[in-house]
Amino acid sequence: MTAPLSVNPAALQTALDGLKRRNPGQKPLTNYFLQRLDSVENLRMFESEKSLCFFFDEWDFARLHFYTFDAASLATELQTLNWPSIVVVDWISKEGPASADMLLSSSGFHLHAIYDRMFCRNLRRESPSTPTQMASDNDTDAIHYSLLRVFDKYADHIISVKELRQLIGQRQVVVTRDPQGKIDGFAIFPISGQSFHFNFLYNSGGPAQLAHLLGSFYGALSERGVQSGVGWVRRMRPQVLRLHQSFGWKTDGLVDYIYLR
Numbered sequence: 001m002t003a004p005l006s007v008n009p010a011a012l013q014t015a016l017d018g019l020k021r022r023n024p025g026q027k028p029l030t031n032y033f034l035q036r037l038d039s040v041e042n043l044r045m046f047e048s049e050k051s052l053c054f055f056f057d058e059w060d061f062a063r064l065h066f067y068t069f070d071a072a073s074l075a076t077e078l079q080t081l082n083w084p085s086i087v088v089v090d091w092i093s094k095e096g097p098a099s100a101d102m103l104l105s106s107s108g109f110h111l112h113a114i115y116d117r118m119f120c121r122n123l124r125r126e127s128p129s130t131p132t133q134m135a136s137d138n139d140t141d142a143i144h145y146s147l148l149r150v151f152d153k154y155a156d157h158i159i160s161v162k163e164l165r166q167l168i169g170q171r172q173v174v175v176t177r178d179p180q181g182k183i184d185g186f187a188i189f190p191i192s193g194q195s196f197h198f199n200f201l202y203n204s205g206g207p208a209q210l211a212h213l214l215g216s217f218y219g220a221l222s223e224r225g226v227q228s229g230v231g232w233v234r235r236m237r238p239q240v241l242r243l244h245q246s247f248g249w250k251t252d253g254l255v256d257y258i259y260l261r
Helices: 009-022 071-078 098-106 137-150 161-169 207-223 238-245
Strands: 041-047 051-058 061-068 087-093 110-120 173-177 183-188 195-198 200-203 228-234 250-260
Touching: 009 041, 009 051, 051 071, 061 071, 071 098, 087 098, 110 238, 137 161, 137 173, 137 183, 137 200, 161 173, 173 207, 183 207, 200 207, 228 238
Parallel strands: 061 087, 195 228
Antiparallel strands: 041 051, 051 061, 087 250, 110 228, 110 250, 173 183, 183 200
8 A cells, every 4th residue: 555755835846846847738637726735734645657646634534635647547546545534625616526526436535515606796785783793712612613513524624723713813703692692603704805705604593693693794894895705605505505695695606526535
């Protein structure tokens, strides 16, 4: 069995540059588009003349990226790989999963979830009827517990406690609370300039609390001059998509096919 080699991001980039030089003028099959790797854990790679794969750890699983100029050969090479116990792969495309499905299915992966990308170019302006409650540092553990309990850790790209604490410090997490002061809803929305990414929306307090949460959320964005946003919605949750559509969101045809092994 082949064991992946532990590397740092610079060594991985050097290997990727070498792969491209060995295969000039050819179009690769890849799910790696220069995502940042400087903070990932346990980065390791496997390479051959025509392909490069790498893993890094998240929670109790590994995430796989690949870059190949010969998918058939890579499928054969992966048969000898010493796999982590659980592996997740994202295939993001507007053309469907067919080009990657054969490679992944032959390596023991099955389709786990499908997400559609949504966008909104002109956010609704809201003036909340009650003051917006921003999360505090003391809320970090409770919010993160809910992220791991409610969302799918294999598909929802759950942020770390450190990342959550940073977003709370930057006032990019809105909460609602029940009469006892316990958090019963939150929205997490990293802001970049005049745009934001709709990371997570959670509500357990019923329709009235959801309306209050969304009013506070959009009000916070309005106060900060944010004009547009992007996010992902799971295809098996059409009611969530309809909720966002009522606020002007639309899907754009880009789909994330998430595979699990």
